[in-house]
Amino acid sequence: MKKLLLIFVLIITAGIAFAVTQQNTAPGENTVSNKKILIAYFSWSGNTKSIAEKIQTLTGGELYEIVPETPYPTDHEELTVIAAEEKEKNINPPIKNTVDIANYDVIFVGTPVWWYTMASPVRTFLTTNNFEGKTIIPFITHGGGGEYSIAEEMGNFAKGAKLLLPTFVVHESGNIETDENLKNWVDSLEL
Ligand SMILES: Cc1cc2nc3c(=O)[nH]c(=O)nc-3n(C[C@H](O)[C@H](O)[C@H](O)COP(=O)(O)O)c2cc1C
Numbered sequence: 001m002k003k004l005l006l007i008f009v010l011i012i013t014a015g016i017a018f019a020v021t022q023q024n025t026a027p028g029e030n031t032v033s034n035k036k037i038l039i040a041y042f043s044w045s046g047n048t049k050s051i052a053e054k055i056q057t058l059t060g061g062e063l064y065e066i067v068p069e070t071p072y073p074t075d076h077e078e079l080t081v082i083a084a085e086e087k088e089k090n091i092n093p094p095i096k097n098t099v100d101i102a103n104y105d106v107i108f109v110g111t112p113v114w115w116y117t118m119a120s121p122v123r124t125f126l127t128t129n130n131f132e133g134k135t136i137i138p139f140i141t142h143g144g145g146g147e148y149s150i151a152e153e154m155g156n157f158a159k160g161a162k163l164l165l166p167t168f169v170v171h172e173s174g175n176i177e178t179d180e181n182l183k184n185w186v187d188s189l190e191l
Contacts, residue, residue: 033191035105035106035191036061036103036104036105036106037059037060037061037062037104037105037106037107037108037191038061038062038064038099038101038103038104038106038107038108039052039055039056039059039061039062039063039064039107039108039110040064040066040099040107040108040109040110040125041063041064041065041066041108041109041110041111041122041139042065042066042068042110042111042112042119042121042122042125043065043110043112044072044079044112044119045112046173047112047141047172047173048110048111048112048139048140048141049065050173050174051110051139051141051168051170051173051174051178051182052065052108052110052139054178054179054182055108055110055139055168055182055186058182058183058186059108059186059191061104061106061108062104064097064099065097066095066097066121066122066124066125067095067096067097067121068093068094068095068096068121068124069093069094069095069096070093070094083114083115083119083120084115086120087114087115087117087120091120092120092123092124092127092128093120093121093124094124095121095124095125095128101129101130101131101134102130104134105134105135106134106135106136106137106164106191107131107134107135107136107137107161108136108137108138108139109122109125109126109136109137109138109139109154109158110122110138110139110140110141111138111139111140111141111150111154112140112141112142113140113141113142113143113145113146113147113148113150116145116148117148117150117153118140118150118153118154122154123157126154126157126158127157129158130159130160131158131159131160131161132159132160132161133160134158134160134161134162135161135162135163135164136154136155136158136161136162136163136164137164137165137167137189138150138151138154138163138165138167138168139167139168139169139170140167140168140169140170141169141170141171141172141173141174142169142170142171142172143171143172144171146169147167147169150167151163151165151167164189166185166188168181168182168185
């Protein structure tokens, strides 16, 4: 009887020790590699943001939202006119908040498709930072048109960066398979 009680106590103790170990993995801690990871993204209606947050959970990297100095209108029609003009005239809108990318090795770069290309604030981010020696990994959300040549364009704008492919491409914020696809994609990158 004493022996049984001892075994019972040992099992409970092991269970508690396991639970404590699990809790010690702090949120945000890099769980896939010892590389310093940044997840930079721009999002107007939330789709790219939701994918960025999932990548953050999977990689333990840090999130950085690219926020333009002048906010875009909340009206979709007004936005499409401004976005078209920015694309046509090659306008790179100034960014309100900066991040020191020297602190990171790997930078996920997320954008919605805007008129067959990346959203203009993402172009600003890529052209105003020094990507020498950095690895960039694009992820793209779209409204049905797919990825176009955005990954390649990102590689051209981010001078000195190594472009790591494949890109994660998803329609709007994804579907029931997106979480699994994202996990498989992150695993395949072998960070
Ligand atoms: C100004 C503008 C232009 C867009 N152009 C395209 C396009 O050319 N092709 C496409 O598939 N989707 C296009 N979309 C749809 C967005 O790419 C899609 O809804 C995306 O998931 C939005 O991401 P967000 O919620 O992070 O802003 C456009 C949306 C906007 C607002």
